[in-house]
Amino acid sequence: MQWLRVPGSDDDKRSMGVLGVITGSERYPGAAVLGVEAAWRTGIGMVRLWAPRRVQDLVLARRPETVCHALDEPADGVDAWLLGSGQDARERDPALRSALLEALAAGAPCVVDAGALDLVPGHAGPAVVTPHGRELERILEQLGAPVEADARMRAAAAAAALDAVVVAKGAATHVVEPSGAATTVEAATHRLATAGTGDVLAGMLGALVAANPDATRESERLASIAALGVALHGQAAAAAAEGDRPIAALDVAEHVPAVIAARLER
Numbered sequence: 001m002q003w004l005r006v007p008g009s010d011d012d013k014r015s016m017g018v019l020g021v022i023t024g025s026e027r028y029p030g031a032a033v034l035g036v037e038a039a040w041r042t043g044i045g046m047v048r049l050w051a052p053r054r055v056q057d058l059v060l061a062r063r064p065e066t067v068c069h070a071l072d073e074p075a076d077g078v079d080a081w082l083l084g085s086g087q088d089a090r091e092r093d094p095a096l097r098s099a100l101l102e103a104l105a106a107g108a109p110c111v112v113d114a115g116a117l118d119l120v121p122g123h124a125g126p127a128v129v130t131p132h133g134r135e136l137e138r139i140l141e142q143l144g145a146p147v148e149a150d151a152r153m154r155a156a157a158a159a160a161a162l163d164a165v166v167v168a169k170g171a172a173t174h175v176v177e178p179s180g181a182a183t184t185v186e187a188a189t190h191r192l193a194t195a196g197t198g199d200v201l202a203g204m205l206g207a208l209v210a211a212n213p214d215a216t217r218e219s220e221r222l223a224s225i226a227a228l229g230v231a232l233h234g235q236a237a238a239a240a241a242e243g244d245r246p247i248a249a250l251d252v253a254e255h256v257p258a259v260i261a262a263r264l265e266r
């Protein structure tokens, strides 16, 4: 299955992809836990987290295999970045701002969510941005672009202006390239409408991008990776919610490995 890497005898933790993560904050530490958990569950060689101490501690309690750094430690040695989940741009301190800007300017592919969306215009490498409806409106307002009535057209306007793949989230998620080419993924269950599932999606996308960094240089392939991540996320949620049971965001992450295994068997 394209984009789902399976390690072979020549692989090691670095060749399988290293994801750098700058997510979470004192206010929203859980978003970092959700994204890191989802990244590991999607199949990745290594996850490295740059975050305040409290965020590190909570992530390590859930996933001790994560390599943690203080926000002011040098940010390098990664294949891709996951930025912004669990952060609020209005409360961002200078250490966080400079870590995010450094990651965006480094040229590695970036998945940008929530509290880092306002910094996307500074990106140097390939970028996937993951706004929900209100965040997409805010991006267009910040860019001075008209806010179209149709969600897919809004996503296309943002993708063109930002030169990024836009994943416009909702019950139907539109994955749109800067050219305007779009794929729509209908969620496999509406049980996804619960807090933190977007943080899980961002972690999954980060892992898929870090495992396939060369492919991200072409928008069409980057969008294909993003659309796969959205589909897997929906399928994992449907598996977690089997029988229409209520789910929480971590349940989605926990069902990702089985969904990937089923895809690989096809």
Ligand SMILES: NC(=O)C1=CN([C@@H]2O[C@H](COP(=O)(O)OP(=O)(O)OC[C@H]3O[C@@H](n4cnc5c(N)ncnc54)[C@H](OP(=O)(O)O)[C@@H]3O)[C@@H](O)[C@H]2O)[C@@H](O)CC1
Pocket: 027, 028, 029, 030, 031, 032, 084, 085, 086, 087, 088, 114, 115, 132, 133, 134, 135, 195, 196, 197, 198, 199
């Ligand atoms: N456990 C954790 O750590 C969690 C951490 N999280 C982190 O919290 C941070 C803020 O997240 P957030 O954007 O959801 O902010 P929140 O203040 O609720 O709304 C701000 C504005 O947006 C709107 N709005 C919201 N959702 C919308 C939608 N789908 N579609 C359309 N509009 C929507 C809403 O409008 P309203 O619906 O209230 O009119 C309001 O005006 C972010 O960093 C995230 O990663 C969360 O992931 C939860 C779990």
Ligand SMILES: Nc1ncnc2c1ncn2[C@@H]1O[C@H](COP(=O)(O)OP(=O)(O)O)[C@@H](O)[C@H]1O
Pocket: 132, 169, 170, 171, 172, 173, 187, 189, 190, 191, 192, 193, 194, 195, 196, 197, 198, 199, 200, 201
């Ligand atoms: N009614 C719905 N049906 C299906 N999926 C939904 C629905 N509402 C939201 N989602 C999905 O749930 C996730 C919510 O992400 P987001 O709005 O960023 O929430 P959070 O910030 O709490 O993680 C997205 O993947 C979105 O596509």
